[in-house]
Amino acid sequence: xxxxxxxxxxxxxxxxxxxxxxxxxxxxxxxxxxxxxxxxxxxxxxxxxxxxxxxxxxxxxxxxxxxxxxxxxxxxxxxxxxxxxxxxxxxxxxxxxxxxxxxxxxxxxxxxxxxxxxxxxxxxxxxxxxxxxxxxxxxxxxxxxxxxxxxxxxxxxxxxxxxxxxxxxxxxxxxxxxxxxxxxxxxxxxxxxxxxxxxxxxxxxxxxxxxxxxxxxxxxxxxxxxxxxxxxxxxxxxxxxxxxxxxxxxxxxxxxxxxxxxxxxxxxxx
Amino acid sequence: xxxxxxxxxxxxxxxxxxxxxxxxxxxxxxxxxxxxxxxxxxxxxxxxxxxxxxxxxxxxxxxxxxxxxxxxxxxxxxxxxxxxxxxxxxxxxxxxxxxxxxxxxxxxxxxxxxxxxxxxxxxxxxxxxxxxxxxxxxxxxxxxxxxxxxxxxxxxxxxxxxxxxxxxxxxxxxxxxxxxxxxxxxxxxxxxxxxxxxxxxxxxxxxxxxxxxxxxxxxxxxxxxxxxxxxxxxxxxxxxxxxxxxx
Numbered sequence: 191x192x193x194x195x196x197x198x199x200x201x202x203x204x205x206x207x208x209x210x211x212x213x214x215x216x217x218x219x220x221x222x223x224x225x226x227x228x229x230x231x232x233x234x235x236x237x238x239x240x241x242x243x244x245x246x247x248x249x250x251x252x253x254x255x256x257x258x259x260x261x262x263x264x265x266x267x268x269x270x271x272x273x274x275x276x277x278x279x280x281x282x283x284x285x286x287x288x289x290x291x292x293x294x295x296x297x298x299x300x301x302x303x304x305x306x307x308x309x310x311x312x313x314x315x316x317x318x319x320x321x322x323x324x325x326x327x328x329x330x331x332x333x334x335x336x337x338x339x340x341x342x343x344x345x346x347x348x349x350x351x352x353x354x355x356x357x358x359x360x361x362x363x364x365x366x367x368x369x370x371x372x373x374x375x376x377x378x379x380x381x382x383x384x385x386x387x388x389x390x391x392x393x394x395x396x397x398x399x400x401x402x403x404x405x406x407x408x409x410x411x412x413x414x415x416x417x418x419x420x421x422x423x424x425x426x427x428x429x430x431x432x433x434x435x436x437x438x439x440x441x442x443x444x445x446x447x448x449x450x451x452x453x454x455x456x457x458x459x460x
Numbered sequence: 461x462x463x464x465x466x467x468x469x470x471x472x473x474x475x476x477x478x479x480x481x482x483x484x485x486x487x488x489x490x491x492x493x494x495x496x497x498x499x500x501x502x503x504x505x506x507x508x509x510x511x512x513x514x515x516x517x518x519x520x521x522x523x524x525x526x527x528x529x530x531x532x533x534x535x536x537x538x539x540x541x542x543x544x545x546x547x548x549x550x551x552x553x554x555x556x557x558x559x560x561x562x563x564x565x566x567x568x569x570x571x572x573x574x575x576x577x578x579x580x581x582x583x584x585x586x587x588x589x590x591x592x593x594x595x596x597x598x599x600x601x602x603x604x605x606x607x608x609x610x611x612x613x614x615x616x617x618x619x620x621x622x623x624x625x626x627x628x629x630x631x632x633x634x635x636x637x638x639x640x641x642x643x644x645x646x647x648x649x650x651x652x653x654x655x656x657x658x659x660x661x662x663x664x665x666x667x668x669x670x671x672x673x674x675x676x677x678x679x680x681x682x683x684x685x686x687x688x689x690x691x692x693x694x695x696x697x698x699x700x701x702x703x704x705x706x707x
Contacts, residue, residue: 254665264654266667268480278677279688314483321480334684346684349706365706372707424537424606431540 250291251298263311268321274329282326289326293319358386358395414439418449425455465489468511469518470569472542478652479519487519490527513570515602536572537606541624543634544574544605547648549612551619552603555580561612565600573602574609615641 257263274282296316303310331347338346350364363384368375413436420427421444433441444450465488466481474484490508495501512531516522544550548564562576581598588594603609610619613636620636622643627633634643647657655661663669681688690697 263666264664266654266661266663267478273673276674276676276678278679279683279685280692281677282685283689314479317480317483317486320482330685334686337682337684340682368705368707369702371705375707378707420535420538423535427537428540431538434540435538 251295252302253295253299257311261309261311263315265312265315265318268318269325271325271329274326275332279330279333282330286323286326289319289323293323353384354386356383356386356391358391359398410438414444414447417441417444418447421445421450421455422453425453463505463507463509465511465518468513468570470542472545472567473517473569475649476546476566476652477517477519478654484519488523490524513568515568515573515575534571536570539572539606542567542569543611543622543624544609545645545649546651547646548643549614549617550574550576550609551612552576552579552609553619554603554608561617568602571602572605574605575600575602576609611636611643613639613641614643615639 253263269285274285277285293316296319300310300313300316335345335347338344348364350362352360353363355361363382368378372378417432417436417439420432429441464485466485469484469488488511491505492508493506495504497503508527508531510531510533511518511527512534514523514526516526544564544567546564546567549561550564551561552558557579560579562579565575565577567574578600580601580603582601584597584599585594586597611622611634612618613620615636616639618638620638622634623637624632625635627642634645635641636643651657683691
């Protein structure tokens with residue numbers, strides 16, 4: 191009996207819910223006429239100020255349609271560091287996004303042109319934008335470094351040190367930020383082992399140095415041979431220019447070489 | 461030193477085009493295989509290392525086509541100071557136009573070549589078929605600066621050898637050996653494909669105006685870039701960083 195009563199009660203609740211839903215839909219027009227106080231979220235006033243242009247669609251990824259049929263789109267050079275140094279941080283922040291949008295546009299246009307089998311006009315624009323972005327980043331880094339040097343005496347950059355790895359070769363190790371100090375970080379100690387010892391490493395280093403020396407020696411021989419061929423081909427060439435071209439070789443030794451026996455330079459005759 | 465294709469492209473031959481170096485590099489290099497950017501690979505590139513230069517510029521498709529299969533080795537006489545610039549008056553010493561004077565049109569410094577405007581030309585019939593007689597084209601052939609041409613002295617309009625000397629103000633100038641007069645560098649040396657003179661450049665739609673570029677808006681303050689931007693945007697950061705260890 192109790193279960194039946196419970197089921198009836200359940201039915202009743204369902205009915206009330208349906209009724210209330212129907213009332214909601216019916217009373218919509220009535221409620222709109224009344225004033226209902228709404229809670230306005232405290233958003234900063236900047237949120238209502240739109241600074242971007244009024245195109246929000248995907249066509250912002252494409253160039254201006256009047257530039258589409260053109261064979262050349264003329265642009266100037268990239269922003270130099272000296273020009274960016276006189277700009278405020280806010281201006282640089284805005285300029286970064288202008289450049290980023292331009293780069294996205296250029297990449298999109300290049301892709302679209304490739305799809306249509308059309309020549310993409312002035313592809314060097316991409317490099318100019320890239321160069322500007324690189325210069326802008328350098329200027330921002332300069333300003334941050336100046337602040338950190340004044341305040342802490344260190345540049346705020348990620349520090350790096352030169353260490354010997356287990357093969358005995360010099361390696362640049364970029365330091366990482368850790369929560370616990372070095373002496374209690376056993377897992378880091380196991381992974382990072384600097385320094386070297388042992389007979390095998392010393393033998394390796396000896397052979398490695400010999401290899402580097404051989405590369406240097408062969409390069410010098412190659413250069414002196416090239417200088418000899420040039421002297422054979424052009425007997426009256428400018429010796430200063432030859433020295434400038436091959437700084438590693440001894441020119442006087444090359445001029446006394448056996449291969450240049452029959453070659454008569456004007457300077458010899460005089 | 462790592463291999464860079466830009467070492468082959470010499471300054472005088474890329475001056476007129478006024479292109480960024482990264483673009484020339486991107487267009488010129490022919491990479492066959494490059495290791496993926498992953499720490500378990502050594503950064504190695506398998507690419508073309510010998511290039512053959514002709515009249516085509518390194519950033520053009522013609523150059524890439526010329527350097528497709530083989531690259532002939534050419535001996536080029538080293539020159540310490542390049543002394544032939546766009547707009548110079550030169551006299552030709554060889555060929556059918558021997559003794560004529562003309563204006564330097566283009567420079568190919570990699571081969572010690574210049575071309576002279578309208579002189580030392582070659583006629584070529586292009587698009588010739590059985591029905592069509594073809595269109596004659598005139599191509600200016602290159603001249604070797606070490607043997608085939610001499611600069612003209614502006615004082616008496618006769619060819620001379622030159623020397624690079626310093627003036628009393630410390631300026632490096634070309635001097636005629638015969639008369640001892642300075643041969644000035646012509647203004648068209650500073651012109652590029654984009655403008656005749658940097659001052660005469662006309663701003664386009666995409667360019668920032670000169671006034672806007674020269675405006676000084678920087679005011680020094682004891683802030684980093686991020687701190688300044690956060691202040692401008694009214695972003696407040698109350699959290700502070702706990703001490704960390706760098707190792």
